[in-house]
Amino acid sequence: MEVDHRLIEPYRIQEEPYFEPVGSEISLFTAAYANRLPVLIKGPTGCGKSRFVEYMAWRLGRPLVTVSCHEDMTASDLVGRYLVVGGETVWQDGPLTLAVRHGALCYLDEVVEARKDTTVVIHPLADDRRILPMEKQGTLLRAAAEFCLVISYNPGYQSVLKDLKQSTRQRFVAMEFDYPDARREALIVHRESGLDHALAASLVRFAHLTRNLKGNGLEEGASTRLLVHAGRLIQAGCSPAEACAAGITHALTDDPEMLAAVNALSDAIF
Numbered sequence: 014m015e016v017d018h019r020l021i022e023p024y025r026i027q028e029e030p031y032f033e034p035v036g037s038e039i040s041l042f043t044a045a046y047a048n049r050l051p052v053l054i055k056g057p058t059g060c061g062k063s064r065f066v067e068y069m070a071w072r073l074g075r076p077l078v079t080v081s082c083h084e085d086m087t088a089s090d091l092v093g094r095y096l097v098v099g100g101e102t103v104w105q106d107g108p109l110t111l112a113v114r115h116g117a118l119c120y121l122d123e124v125v126e127a128r129k130d131t132t133v134v135i136h137p138l139a140d141d142r143r144i145l146p147m148e149k150q151g152t153l154l155r156a157a158a159e160f161c162l163v164i165s166y167n168p169g170y171q172s173v174l175k176d177l178k179q180s181t182r183q184r185f186v187a188m189e190f191d192y193p194d195a196r197r198e199a200l201i202v203h204r205e206s207g208l209d210h211a212l213a214a215s216l217v218r219f220a221h222l223t224r225n226l227k228g229n230g231l232e233e234g235a236s237t238r239l240l241v242h243a244g245r246l247i248q249a250g251c252s253p254a255e256a257c258a259a260g261i262t263h264a265l266t267d268d269p270e271m272l273a274a275v276n277a278l279s280d281a282i283f
């Protein structure tokens with residue numbers, strides 16, 4: 014099948030995404046990519062996993078095809094299917110096939126949300142074979158040399174029913190992400206929202222207080238992403254209390270007692 018590279022052009026990242034490294038994650042990912050090794054990134058919600066993958070795609074000069082996994086996703090949603098167009102039956106690549114064919118990074122976000130029978134399709138891509146079985150076409154598609162498979166998930170939501178099988182996990186180079194230290198997180202909030210450094214640092218202190226409530230009423234504390242949301246609301250003219258309530262507190266919980274407790278933390282900071 015002739016490859017039409019124009020199909021992948023919309024997936025190229027034109028401008029450098031902002032990413033604040035906290036360790037050796039850039040060099041580790043670069044080494045994995047150079048050795049054609051798939052990468053697993055695990056970490057809490059909103060800690061920068063997706064931004065990191067976007068940054069690495071830009072840095073490596075490769076297109077990025079992102080798939081937000083969910084429980085209704087089928088193998089055909091990833092690989093592709095035959096469609097009837099204008100009275101003719103034509104094949105349409107799925108996002109995974111598109112990335113394999115064109116040498117893009119394919120990022121399966123929150124992969125544990127996908128059905129187990131769906132994730133099995135990535136196994137031959139994530140080992141030395143680097144092939145994608147195209148069952149509906151009866152062929153095997155060999156990955157382009159530049160192709161890289163990246164998956165992510167949040168270990169905080171692990172359960173017996175939602176976890177990666179060892180047969181999947183042990184195919185990947187694993188990288189663990191967490192929220193940045195207070196100085197870096199304040200810098201990120203400042204850079205992403207335009208908020209002054211002092212207010213950005215206050216938002217980070219508030220976030221740390223909410224993270225102490227994880228497992229004691231909250232499933233998750235405030236993510237870096239939520240801090241940026243709140244910072245942008247403040248920049249738009251909202252008071253810090255209003256911004257924290259709308260941008261953070263109500264995003265974390267619906268429980269009246271926990272809402273009151275988190276609002277009290279906000280009042281103590283602002």
